[in-house]
Each structure stands twice: as structure tokens, then as C-alpha cells.
Amino acid sequence: MLTLGDLERVAPALLAHRSATARPVDWELLRTDLGITFPSDYREYVDHYPALSYDDFMMIVVPEPGNESGYARGAFGTLEIMTRLAERNMTEDYTFHPHEGGLFPWGESNEGDLFFWRKNGPDPDRWPVVVHTSNGDWWEHEGGLVSLMVGLIDGSVEHLGLPPEPGPNPTVDLMVPASDSQG
Template identity: 45%
Template sequence: MLSGIGDLERALPELRAQRPDQAREIDWSEYARALGTDVPSDYKELGEAYPTFSVGGFLIVGTPRPGREAASAAARLDALDALEDLAEADMANGYVPYPRPGGLLHCAETSSGDIFYWRTGDSDPDSWPVVVSTRNDDWWEYDKGLVSLLAGLVSGDVPPWGLPDPFLGGDSTVRLS
């Protein structure tokens, strides 16, 4: 079972303070159609609660824009170009970009060039691990979902291998886009 956004909101109280009053109405079937796959339920819950946001000017978590699901999916796919270049140069630690079998699909990033991906492949997106690629060329996987990983990195419960420590450098200012 994937962690809900409550864990992330507890780790980032300022995020919860900025939560819109109404749920965002995202057409997840249109998003999946345009993307070519469904996405994990914790990400859907996050996307229904929050628009794209950044934390500390460092962590950037993009979510689909209601009414612009196809464009949002296209942007997520475009974000794989750098991974394709790394894979072609044999510098992606054996990972390949989606839509190849088991390929990585972009899900978040930092302003320093660290990238968070889902490793697709399993027919159940909720079982996809998150792969972290740091700017220092550290690659590692986390199997409890994106929201749980972000909450753990922010709270300090998940070691930030290859990422800044503390993860947000003490700045938890949240900006919604």
C-alpha cells in the first residue's frame, strides 16, 4: 500500500497550509492515454490535491493541469530526452527510458539536476519503484512510492544517498504553480 499525501503534509506543514479548498479534477484516463500508461495512485492523490509545486526552490514536483492532461503527459515524456542520451552513452546505470520495457518515467526533480523516475514494467503502477538519479551519478531505488520517498527525504526518515543532506537544506518554503 502506497503512502498517502498526509505523510508528506506532516513533513511539510507549509504544503498543507497551501492546499486548495477543492480537489483538482484531472482526467486520469486522458492522461494515461496520452502517456501510454497509468500512473501510481499516490501520485494521482497528490495531483488531485496540489498543482505543480516547488519546495525550497529546490524540489520540483509536477502534476497534470486539469483540461491540459495530454500536454502535461507530453511534457513528462519530453523530460526523458536526457535519460535517452545517457542510456545511449551507457551512462544510465543500465536503465532505459520509458516506453521501453521496464523503462524509467520522469516523476520529479531538483534544481540541481537530481531526477526521480518511476521504473515501469509491472502491470500495477502502484508496485513501481522510484529510481533516483543524482547529479553525482548515484542511482538507487525506493520501493514505497514517490509520495513516501518525498516525505521521508524531507523528514529525514529516508537517507538522502547522493542528495544534499539535509535534503532541503533547511528551506521548506512551498510555492504552488
């Protein structure tokens, strides 16, 4: 399994945003509210990084310490939309959390692409990533979130249905919450 260090190696601009200490996310509250235990590569990422954009295209959605309930609301909102699409047979037979084998969202792009884990067993570190592109493609990557990110950046994972971003040596920018960007 690839590590956070592998992602930092291919995306060195990420390091400017790394917290020196672990961010105090309440993982137990999230586990209780959402009914899942998150993969360890995601927990390590969130422990050290806020919401960031890669090449002004792709975002890894992260809970903010003290606003874990806002993260849960956002996840449930995405799941509600995707469940409605599944009811219309628009999700290639994928189901969504809380169903066994259901997808749970972890990222998105500014073009409407969505990134999920497929909860295919009790070990979240073995959950594959599922990509749903804005043009309707669905595909899986057997590695986790960090593995997919490293592969998209270094070119070892094909960008099936995605633009070339994030690409080699991506820009990494802090995502500004909507409430903070209003004047």
C-alpha cells in the first residue's frame, strides 16, 4: 500500500499545507454518525491536510475539526443524490452506503466527477476506489485513495474519462469554504 509520503513525493506542493501536528478530527464521532471506519490512508491524509484542490480540478473532501457534522451532512447529501440515480438505473448497478458493498464518497472534481470507496468487506484498507466521471464512465482502482492520487499524478493510472489533471507536479491550493469567500 502506498503511503502519504508517496503522495507528497509526486505532489511536493502539498507539503506547504501540511500540519505539523495531527489535526484533531473526531474519528469516533464520524464512525458513529456515518456507520463506517475510514481507510487508514485517508485518516492519515486528513490528520495532516485540510481541504485542498489539485491542479484547480480535483478535491479530496475532508472533515474539519469541530465541524464533523457538516462533513457527515455533505456525505449524506451526495449519497441521497446517488441513491436516486441508482433507482433510475444510472449507476451501473452500484449501490451506495449503507448497503453492503455500497459506495461512499471521498472526492470530487470541479467538472462533476465523483470518487468513492466501494465497501467490499470489513477491512477499509482493502476497499477499492470507484470513479464516476461526468461523462458517465464508471471504473475501479484496486488501490486506495493515495494509490489513485499517486497514479493519476505520476501517470501510472490512466485518466479514463477524466481530463489530464491532476498531472505531474500539480498545483495544490487551499479550498476556501463558501462562507469565507463572501465579502
